[in-house]
Amino acid sequence: VPTELLIGAIKAIVILVLVLMLTGSLLWFERKGAALIQDRIGANRAAVFGLGRRLGLPNLGLVNTLLADPLKLFTKEDFVPDGADHFVHGLAPFLALFPVLIAFAVVPIGDVLRIGSHLVDLQAAPLNLGGLYVLAVLGLGVYGIALGGWASNNRWALLGGIRASAQMVSYEIAMSLAFLSVVVTYGTLDLQSICRMQGGVWFGWLPRWGILVQPIGFLLLLISGMAESKRVPFDLPESESELVAGYFTEYSGGKQAVFMMTDFAEVVLVAVLVTLFFFGGWQIPWLYRDGFHFPGPHGAFLRLPALLVSIIQIIAFWIKVVFFCCFQILVRWTLPRLRYDQLMRFGWKGLVPIGIANLIGTALVVAATGAKP
Amino acid sequence: MMPLWLFAFLAALAVFSALGVVLQQNPVHCLLSLALTLVDMGVLFIGLRAETVGFLQTIIYVGAIMVLFLFVIWLLNLQADAPSTGRLAFKFLCMIGAAAIAAELFLFFFGVGVTAPRIATPVEYGSIESLAHLLFTDYLIAFEVTSLLLLAAIAGAIGLARRTILSPSQAVQNSRLEQ
Numbered sequence: 129v130p131t132e133l134l135i136g137a138i139k140a141i142v143i144l145v146l147v148l149m150l151t152g153s154l155l156w157f158e159r160k161g162a163a164l165i166q167d168r169i170g171a172n173r174a175a176v177f178g179l180g181r182r183l184g185l186p187n188l189g190l191v192n193t194l195l196a197d198p199l200k201l202f203t204k205e206d207f208v209p210d211g212a213d214h215f216v217h218g219l220a221p222f223l224a225l226f227p228v229l230i231a232f233a234v235v236p237i238g239d240v241l242r243i244g245s246h247l248v249d250l251q252a253a254p255l256n257l258g259g260l261y262v263l264a265v266l267g268l269g270v271y272g273i274a275l276g277g278w279a280s281n282n283r284w285a286l287l288g289g290i291r292a293s294a295q296m297v298s299y300e301i302a303m304s305l306a307f308l309s310v311v312v313t314y315g316t317l318d319l320q321s322i323c324r325m326q327g328g329v330w331f332g333w334l335p336r337w338g339i340l341v342q343p344i345g346f347l348l349l350l351i352s353g354m355a356e357s358k359r360v361p362f363d364l365p366e367s368e369s370e371l372v373a374g375y376f377t378e379y380s381g382g383k384q385a386v387f388m389m390t391d392f393a394e395v396v397l398v399a400v401l402v403t404l405f406f407f408g409g410w411q412i413p414w415l416y417r418d419g420f421h422f423p424g425p426h427g428a429f430l431r432l433p434a435l436l437v438s439i440i441q442i443i444a445f446w447i448k449v450v451f452f453c454c455f456q457i458l459v460r461w462t463l464p465r466l467r468y469d470q471l472m473r474f475g476w477k478g479l480v481p482i483g484i485a486n487l488i489g490t491a492l493v494v495a496a497t498g499a500k501p
Numbered sequence: 502m503m504p505l506w507l508f509a510f511l512a513a514l515a516v517f518s519a520l521g522v523v524l525q526q527n528p529v530h531c532l533l534s535l536a537l538t539l540v541d542m543g544v545l546f547i548g549l550r551a552e553t554v555g556f557l558q559t560i561i562y563v564g565a566i567m568v569l570f571l572f573v574i575w576l577l578n579l580q581a582d583a584p585s586t587g588r589l590a591f592k593f594l595c596m597i598g599a600a601a602i603a604a605e606l607f608l609f610f611f612g613v614g615v616t617a618p619r620i621a622t623p624v625e626y627g628s629i630e631s632l633a634h635l636l637f638t639d640y641l642i643a644f645e646v647t648s649l650l651l652l653a654a655i656a657g658a659i660g661l662a663r664r665t666i667l668s669p670s671q672a673v674q675n676s677r678l679e680q
């Protein structure tokens with residue numbers, strides 16, 4: 129049992145560290161990407177003893193965004209406004225970040241890894257009801273945002289908090305409907321099994337990825353996921369032109385950084401969910417446990433050692449995740465913000481009916497054919 | 502199954518946070534305590550192998566209903582309670598009533614002795630498959646009737662909340678009438 133415990137702890141730490149690293153690098157990507165899209169230079173000042181310039185390298189702002197700014201944020205004065213609820217004000221950022229981070233516990237980042245005689249399932253918590261778990265912890269994320277706005281004793285912040293909670297509760301419904309369609313399609317709530325079922329091919333060459341079975345579910349999950357992470361075009365809770373900064377107006381320093389991290393962690397989570405449900409998770413087309421089986425009349429076969437296959441799969445998973453993170457950042461700097469009534473109408477009159485129709489359609493097809501893809 | 506110490510800890514936490522709901526003054530703090538209680542109950546359910554119920558409890562009660570409570574607190578602008586100004590005699594009667602109920606429970610549990618029979622739970626107990634199987638066979642009618650009832654409640658709520666939207670000319674007429 130102690131070995132099992134140790135393996136579990138290592139898996140949990142590795143996944144958490146990977147997610148936090150990705151979250152950090154997204155910060156850099158967002159700032160430099162925004163500069164690129166808006167034809168600006170972006171962060172390029174800070175450097176460590178001018179090392180990069182001496183070596184003749186361009187300053188990509190890595191020191192700025194990954195070192196200088198976090199350092200600045202965490203050493204700044206932690207300001208709590210007069211009349212604020214100190215306890216809730218301090219609790220809120222962590223109440224927002226914590227659920228997003230623990231959601232990654234059920235995410236499978238690879239197939240079974242064989243180390244010596246040990247078979248390690250590359251999933252921190254192999255849970256039968258992993259899907260329900262993700263929905264449950266996502267539902268808890270509302271509190272941090274809403275209470276952060278409330279505890280600040282500031283009307284802009286309160287308005288931001290109210291907007292955030294209404295928005296998140298509304299889009300959770302569309303998200304759950306997309307989720308349920310996937311669950312009905314695969315007949316399981318276990319994320320690892322959903323991934324495994326996306327292995328193999330149709331017609332000898334087409335990978336069995338979820339996007340081909342659930343294209344509408346994919347769009348629903350991506351859009352409602354982006355709305356859940358409260359970023360442009362859905363960033364009404366913090367819309368800086370009306371509400372100063374919305375729910376985190378009265379936050380400074382480290383606590384504000386935690387709110388910012390929550391945003392990016394949510395972006396990663398949405399990318400992870402989309403990858404798992406619709407793009408095969410860690411699956412690579414034509415790669416099986418013994419190596420590549422290329423399609424074609426002669427069917428070339430490339431044998432690979434099991435360990436290498438596992439590593440390739442883990443890397444493939446993260447490449448897909450990074451792709452969808454970048455996609456979300458691209459969307460952020462491309463689309464204008466919705467108006468609040470447009471946001472609500474889009475959610476309740478657009479996504480929810482489509483989600484229900486998709487779910488009923490999926491259920492009918494599954495019931496009629498009894499088929500699992 | 503979870504170990505006894507974990508159960509004891511979670512149960513104590515549930516009692517503690519439930520007390521927080523009653524004893525705290527600020528309604529938002531009460532709500533936080535209630536949310537904590539419900540999450541804790543969810544974890545207890547999961548630890549007792551009723552995983553589906555545990556997760557559903559968290560999704561529905563903590564993720565949705567408690568948020569609605571928060572909205573109600575905000576919309577009604579509930580402030581921290583001033584110490585209640587009830588009559589002393591009334592308080593006294595309430596205390597006697599509460600003490601009586603506590604004594605009755607105490608007598609019941611310790612007098613009769615709770616010897617719950619150990620039931621060997623089947624392997625699939627609490628799984629979503631067994632739950633779904635029961636819902637769609639033995640309890641199908643109750644399940645469907647409940648969903649109809651909820652649907653009727655939603656329709657009724659919308660009917661009550663809906664305001665008649667006036668056309669611009671009607672609105673002008675109304676304002677003239679009021680003048």
